Amino acid sequence: MNxxxxxxxxxxxxxxxxxxxxxxxxxxxxxxxxxxRTAEPHGCPVVCDQHExxxxxxxxxxxxxxxRRGTFCSASGECESIPQPQTxxxxxxxxxxxxxxxxxxxxxxxxxxxxxxxxxxxxxGVETGRRNTIVSRATLLNTGIMSHAAYVENEQQRFDWGFxxxxxxxxxxxxxxNMRGFYVGxxxxxxxxxxxxxxxxxxxxxxxxxxxxxxFGYRWVFGTFAIGFGPTLMVRYPVASTIVGQxxxxxxxxxxxxxxxxxxxxxxxxxxxxxxx
Amino acid sequence: xxxxxxxxxAGESGRSRSLAQVCWVVLVVLGTERGAFAQxxxxxxRLGGRTAMMGGAAVATGADEATAFMNPAGITxxxxxxxxxxxxxxxxxxxxxxRPLDPNGDLDIDKPDVVKQTLRFIPNTFCLFLxxxxxxxxxxxxxxxxxxxxxxxxxxxxxxxxxxxxxxGQNLLTGTGQSTDMEFIRSSVVLxxxxxxxRYTSIGVTFRTDNTRxxxxxxxxxxxxxxxxxxxxxxxLARDAWSWDTSVLVGMTTSLSSTVTLGASLATPSQHLFGSxxxxxxxxxxxxxxxxxxxxKGDFRYNLPGSLRLGMAFSWPRLSFEVNASFYGPQAxxxxxxxxxxxxxxxxxxxxxxxxxxxxxxxxGAPVTNLAIGMEYFLRRNFSLMxxxxxxxxxxxxxxxxxxxxxxxxxxxxxxxAGVGVNSYGERGSILVGLRGTYSWGEAMIADPTVAxxxxxxxxxxxxxxxxxxxxxxxxxxxxxxxxxxxxxxxxGGKEPKSKSSPAEAKP
Numbered sequence: 001m002n003x004x005x006x007x008x009x010x011x012x013x014x015x016x017x018x019x020x021x022x023x024x025x026x027x028x029x030x031x032x033x034x035x036x037r038t039a040e041p042h043g044c045p046v047v048c049d050q051h052e053x054x055x056x057x058x059x060x061x062x063x064x065x066x067x068r069r070g071t072f073c074s075a076s077g078e079c080e081s082i083p084q085p086q087t088x089x090x091x092x093x094x095x096x097x098x099x100x101x102x103x104x105x106x107x108x109x110x111x112x113x114x115x116x117x118x119x120x121x122x123x124x125g126v127e128t129g130r131r132n133t134i135v136s137r138a139t140l141l142n143t144g145i146m147s148h149a150a151y152v153e154n155e156q157q158r159f160d161w162g163f164x165x166x167x168x169x170x171x172x173x174x175x176x177x178n179m180r181g182f183y184v185g186x187x188x189x190x191x192x193x194x195x196x197x198x199x200x201x202x203x204x205x206x207x208x209x210x211x212x213x214x215x216f217g218y219r220w221v222f223g224t225f226a227i228g229f230g231p232t233l234m235v236r237y238p239v240a241s242t243i244v245g246q247x248x249x250x251x252x253x254x255x256x257x258x259x260x261x262x263x264x265x266x267x268x269x270x271x272x273x274x275x276x277x
Numbered sequence: 278x279x280x281x282x283x284x285x286x287a288g289e290s291g292r293s294r295s296l297a298q299v300c301w302v303v304l305v306v307l308g309t310e311r312g313a314f315a316q317x318x319x320x321x322x323r324l325g326g327r328t329a330m331m332g333g334a335a336v337a338t339g340a341d342e343a344t345a346f347m348n349p350a351g352i353t354x355x356x357x358x359x360x361x362x363x364x365x366x367x368x369x370x371x372x373x374x375x376r377p378l379d380p381n382g383d384l385d386i387d388k389p390d391v392v393k394q395t396l397r398f399i400p401n402t403f404c405l406f407l408x409x410x411x412x413x414x415x416x417x418x419x420x421x422x423x424x425x426x427x428x429x430x431x432x433x434x435x436x437x438x439x440x441x442x443x444x445x446g447q448n449l450l451t452g453t454g455q456s457t458d459m460e461f462i463r464s465s466v467v468l469x470x471x472x473x474x475x476r477y478t479s480i481g482v483t484f485r486t487d488n489t490r491x492x493x494x495x496x497x498x499x500x501x502x503x504x505x506x507x508x509x510x511x512x513x514l515a516r517d518a519w520s521w522d523t524s525v526l527v528g529m530t531t532s533l534s535s536t537v538t539l540g541a542s543l544a545t546p547s548q549h550l551f552g553s554x555x556x557x558x559x560x561x562x563x564x565x566x567x568x569x570x571x572x573x574k575g576d577f578r579y580n581l582p583g584s585l586r587l588g589m590a591f592s593w594p595r596l597s598f599e600v601n602a603s604f605y606g607p608q609a610x611x612x613x614x615x616x617x618x619x620x621x622x623x624x625x626x627x628x629x630x631x632x633x634x635x636x637x638x639x640x641x642g643a644p645v646t647n648l649a650i651g652m653e654y655f656l657r658r659n660f661s662l663m664x665x666x667x668x669x670x671x672x673x674x675x676x677x678x679x680x681x682x683x684x685x686x687x688x689x690x691x692x693x694x695a696g697v698g699v700n701s702y703g704e705r706g707s708i709l710v711g712l713r714g715t716y717s718w719g720e721a722m723i724a725d726p727t728v729a730x731x732x733x734x735x736x737x738x739x740x741x742x743x744x745x746x747x748x749x750x751x752x753x754x755x756x757x758x759x760x761x762x763x764x765x766x767x768x769x770g771g772k773e774p775k776s777k778s779s780p781a782e783a784k785p
Contacts, residue, residue, distance in 0.1 A: 058594075059535075060594055060658075061535075061594075089410070089411055089414070090410060091411050091412060091413055091414060092409065092410045092411070092412060092419070092420065092421070118523060118550070119548075145550050145551070146523075146548045149549040149550055149551065149578075150548065216480065216482075216527075218421075218472065229470070230482060231482040231527050232525075233525065233527065233545060265546050265583055266545065266548065267524060267525030267544075267545030267546075267548070268525060268548075269482075
């Protein structure tokens with residue numbers, strides 16, 4: 001990876017410096033074109049206020065009073081009409097409306113969270129509602145890479161299997177349809193994992209844990225299909241731990257059976273693919 | 278204990294000789310978990326050109342490659358679709374370790390210190406920034422911003438090969454040799470999404486994958502010779518380990534007014550995916566031909582701690598000023614190697630003794646608070662002067678002499694970074710040139726071959742460095758224009774195609 005990374009950096013460095021040099025060379029001719037165009041309010045960290053001009057990517061107070069809607073404050077301190085493209089650009093709302101019109105009124109969404117494969121397990125879920133929804137999910141911990149790393153914490157135990165379920169609430173930002181656009185929410189996750197003792201003895205530990213979590217993200221809709229992504233942050237607390245197995249009575253005498261570990265901070269990306277019903 | 282080998286080397290050993298050599302071999306073979314070389318310095322401020330010059334202060338108003346790593350909400354400030362890169366083109370550094378050739382101070386060597394200068398070309402960060410669809414018909418700007426970045430987020434290398442003869446008596450020749458080559462690299466790839474929730478508030482998230490790799494090779498030898506006898510002890514250790522981990526970083530920025538902007542980001546502790554650990558060590562002693570070897574194979578993980586970054590920035594037409602504080606939590610396991618150990622060595626009677634067992638080594642992480650302050654002054658509307666200062670304290674506790682089996686990290690250092698540079702902004706991107714200085718101090722763990730049991734001595738070290746920083750950002754429009762100009766003579770016999778304005782640039 002490092003070789004690839006170094007090679008990519010060198011190539012990019014050369015190409016960019018070359019690009020900048022060429023760009024500087026060509027800037028003299030291009031400057032005339034740029035100046036002949038109407039300046040546009042682009043490049044500033046935020047959309048500048050109506051009395052501010054965007055100058056070199058910075059909002060600078062220039063126009064008093066503020067420019068009316070449809071105009072912008074130019075670098076010369078005058079209010080000029082906002083240039084409109086010859087071909088109208090579709091805005092974010094336009095795109096959501098056009099691509100997701102078919103399912104705009106749907107109230108049920110079924111999905112699979114593939115982000116859990118890199119996390120603590122792939123999840124399937126059902127979401128119901130409009131802008132305020134209830135999401136129920138089920139998790140198979142074995143399908144997550146992190147599950148196999150998080151539970152194998154010592155030389156005596158290995159992760160055998162685990163599953164979980166969660167219930168959460170989501171609120172969607174106003175958008176062109178149900179359950180689409182930006183969302184924020186939170187809920188509670190509960191999971192059970194079985195840790196098998198290494199060796200010949202049949203001793204296992206069932207670890208129960210609960211995790212309050214928060215999440216936000218964005219969902220794009222294409223017809224009845226949708227894809228959403230965002231982070232999920234949770235703190236997992238051990239709730240209970242029981243020893244099971246045919247040789248469980250030997251626990252403590254011939255085998256060391258560790259107790260459930262302390263709380264754990266978990267963070268992962270959810271990547272939800274699903275369909276509106 | 279530390280004097281036993283010296284006695285052996287000097288040919289003055291008595292009853293303790295055989296005991297010393299057996300202890301030495303057994304302890305080295307069984308006890309040597311080879312020291313990893315790692316930093317746990319989380320704020321080297323090497324990410325992003327502007328951020329490096331601002332002393333790493335970029336949580337509130339950062340707008341370069343570092344933003345994706347420090348506060349993903351800040352990428353919504355980056356204008357347009359662009360390609361960005363940062364390079365420490367040249368870095369000159371000098372590291373001094375005190376007494377590695379005579380850790381015990383018993384050999385009476387004239388120049389036991391090691392000073393190592395390095396001059397390196399260091400590619401560091403590059404990013405790709407992409408826009409989503411525009412928010413509305415009046416601004417032309419999108420409230421979505423995406424970034425894909427790759428960077429070397431931690432990097433440390435130290436290597437030296439030195440030998441020295443001691444000032445011994447006329448009939449006694451003693452000396453020692455050390456060869457160490459350690460490299461620690463953490464490379465990160467991040468996917469970032471930023472969303473301007475409102476005109477003044479943005480949120481963002483970064484999904485980060487880290488690949489940590491360290492390679493460590495050390496040979497240490499001590500010898501003593503007289504006209505009648507030769508005694509020598511040597512230890513050779515080599516390790517190769519890597520770890521893949523992921524973490525999530527969420528952040529927010531909000532402008533309280535046209536002057537004041539606040540920023541905050543929260544990172545989860547990294548979560549281990551998979552890793553590998555392999556180690557080989559051998560020891561030998563001329564006393565009764567004692568020798569032994571150890572083979573380790575297992576898993577390695579290097580965990581980033583959870584962190585909270587807070588920033589406050591003040592912006593006026595000519596001056597921007599920002600101050601940051603970063604808090605990193607403690608960890609029970611900053612790094613952990615868990616492995617199956619196979620060892621072969623002779624027992625007291627010279628019979629082979631084979632050992633096969635499970636073992637692990639763990640290093641705790643200490644809480645860290647770092648501060649950063651930076652300012653940017655606009656000499657002209659498109660040309661600014663920047664300067665900044667930040668601390669970069671180590672996330673490891675102070676080191677002390679330890680048996681090698683208890684050591685995983687072999688060096689720590691606290692650092693102060695300062696930078697000064699100029700930045701030129703333009704329609705086609707920006708370009709930055711600056712200088713960045715670093716001073717570090719701490720400890721390095723150096724193998725001591727002159728003692729009966731293998732120990733690492735915590736020796737003082739210091740380092741200074743000076744880097745020439747070159748950084749640039751170029752937008753896609755310029756890249757396309759340059760590509761067209763470069764390709765025109767090839768594809769059209771020198772005739773330039775008619776320039777085609779993008780829809781967004783067309784006049785009404």
